[in-house]
Amino acid sequence: MTDPKAELYASDLTGAIWRKASASGAEHDCVEIADNVPALVPVRDSKRPTGPPITFSPEAWRAFIAHLD
Template sequence: MEVTKEQLDNAAWRKATRSGDSGDCLEVAPLAGGWVGIRDSEHPEKPPYVVSRSVWNAFIDGAKKGEFDF
């Protein structure tokens, strides 16, 4: 399934509360068909990166375990 521009434009984008009002954060949105959209909150006009729900879940699992800490 392909994600349409309309789906992305109407997506319920969310960002972490930790980012506050700075706009310096990633935003995510659940999309139809088991996809997840990811975009830079400072540049919402740019095309988002779209991944499957299983890829998103693997990333979240790794983040919770500290695998991406710098």
């Protein structure tokens, strides 16, 4: 049996193009997402760009964003 959490971190994101959240402004404490990765929405901490990102399915990401409003 595989660890479901391991799948969140296992994707190859070498081609990911990261952008900061629009709400971050000039601050450095924010999240970054890459929206050029097919079938995934990778998210990482901008203070730790070499740390492991967490990946979401597009559906899960949309559901998360919908609850922020």
